Amino acid sequence: MTTEEKIFEAAFKVFQNKGFMGARMQEIADEAGINKAMLHYFFRSKEKLFEAVFMNAFGKLAPQINEIFNSDDDLFEKIRKFTASYITFVIEYPFLPQFIIQEMNNNPDFVEKFLKEEQRPNPIKLVKQIERAIELGEIMPLSPKQLLLDIFSMTVFPFAAQTLVKGIIAISDDEFIALMEARKVHISTQIINAIQKG
Amino acid sequence: MTTEEKIFEAAFKVFQNKGFMGARMQEIADEAGINKAMLHYFFRSKEKLFEAVFMNAFGKLAPQINEIFNSDDDLFEKIRKFTASYITFVIEYPFLPQFIIQEMNNNPDFVEKFLKEEQRPNPIKLVKQIERAIELGEIMPLSPKQLLLDIFSMTVFPFAAQTLVKGIIAISDDEFIALMEARKVHISTQIINAIQKG
DNA sequence: ACCTTTGCTAACCAAATGGTTAAACTTAAT
DNA sequence: ATTAAGTTTAACCATTTGGTTAGCAAAGGT
Structure with a gap:
């Protein structure tokens, strides 16, 4: 090395x-x-070193997210795949979400810098897909942005607020991982149950 | 002053x-x-000043949460009240969640310090209530911890990851607040739809 | 009037921090 | 063997940082 x-x-x-x-x-x-x-x-400099690290970290996550956003899968399948593959990925890098979120919050100007990039996660295709599913009567009418937020929240939050979560529901690191493993299917089940018609 | x-x-x-x-x-x-x-x-010292500030911040949130955890309301009503009142509260202090989560993540030892306190949010009553609702067949069988995480995730995450969220779904501060206002009822609707039987 | 306590300021201090420099070492090409 | 380029080190520097000190000013009690 x-x-x-x-x-x-x-x-x-x-x-x-x-x-x-x-x-x-x-x-x-x-x-x-x-x-x-x-x-x-x-x-x-410290800034440059940080930038290299941060971009690399974000560059690991973004394609993961984008692939799902833009795949040709059916909506439900997309939700299933996203939650599962995202959690699988983040279990390997458990501190990535809190790192990215923290630094973005502390340095909002910095955000613009890479939100222009090609790699930038862009949910418009998924949003349109949701709107279409509503028109077709496949799912209940709701705001696509809210649904997007739901999916992200349920998936990312437990990792972003790891220490707090472990503290409040009183579980060990191993139990946390087990809970997240179970969450891979739990999240998509919950969301699909919530939006599915009939 | x-x-x-x-x-x-x-x-x-x-x-x-x-x-x-x-x-x-x-x-x-x-x-x-x-x-x-x-x-x-x-x-x-800086540490002592910080501790005073942090405890005060946490002390504002904890009772909010605890009140819901321990109220005598019916489960669905509890979920509705929690999401609504939490979001109302946090719109007033939009940086509280990210502040608390960040400092807890950066200083995990610090967590124990106040998790012993009386004010500490303790979900066991709510967990038992969920278990009971499952036994009675009122809701689908699921892990109470997962359900708790769902509620917290959907409510807290958008505030904790504010900068990222605003950046990715491309909305202004005002639009963000409007989205959160709508979220007060959206979240409980979604969750209840997901777990409700029949 | 006198003294003690409390609130407050300016100047100061030692340690830590990001960053630099000049010289030494290594490697490979000529 | 010489040179030139890249790599590594120890010592150093200027600035920032949390924290202290000594003294002043006001207030209040006696």
Whole structure:
């Protein structure tokens, strides 16, 4: 593994745990087992290093989401696939959602920067699909945006608010993962039950 | 308004915007329009000041939640009341959820500190109520914890991930509030549709 | 009038932090 | 073997940061 990769991985870890403000360049260097000056040698500044890490993190999630948004599956199938595959993915990177959400909240200007990108998750196809399903009478009439929010909320929230959730419903890390595994089918079942006609 | 109150409000504002790590004592002092030494005069340290602010923030939310958890209402009524009153409350303090979630995630040890408190939201009564409703055949069989998570997710997530949500579904602050207003009844409708039998 | 307490300020301090520099080491091409 | 480029280190720097101190001013009790 090259020094640059070591730095990147260390930075990923530290930024995820402490956030941009909480992260210390020295800690990243220690974590990578190299001299602090190397951080600046490979990535000019803390901002630049963070940007690299953040973009990479977001770049992992975005295609996951986009693939579902834009697939040709039937609406129900899409919902089933999305919740399942998203949770599978996030169980591997449990801190990605809270990391992304936190940094976006702390730096709203930063948001625009990558919302212009090609990779940017764009739900318009899914929204149209929902509208069509309503017209066809396949599902109850509702606001597509609300439905989108429902799906995202149920899927992402438990990871974003991990510590709070574990604390309030009083479960261990292992129990949390088990709960999330079960959630893969629970969420789509709930949502489809709610919107399905008849 | 006393100096202490001025400090507290300024701290509340700054901590909420920047988080514990991002907040600067000088900025709090400036915001309060007083000398930095006064912060330490009234609240020994940054940690203590933060703790005061955080506990106050959490203390605002907890009773809201607990009241619903422990009321004697029927399950469906409880769900309706909770989503509506929680959203009403949070629209007034839109940054409270993300603040609490962020600081808990960044400082998991801190969690235990107040999860011992009397005020601590405790869902066991509601969980039993859900179990009973299942036994009575009023709702479909499901895991009470999942249902709890569903309710919380749908209610809290849009506020916790505010910046991301506004960015992805491309809406303004005003539209966001309107969407949340509509959500007061949307959420309970969806959930009740999903779990109700027949 | 005198003293004690409380609120407040300006100046100061030590530690931490992001960043730089100059020199040394490594590698591979000439 | 020499050179040139890239890599790595230790020491250093300027600034920021949380926190302290000594002294002033006002208020209130005696």
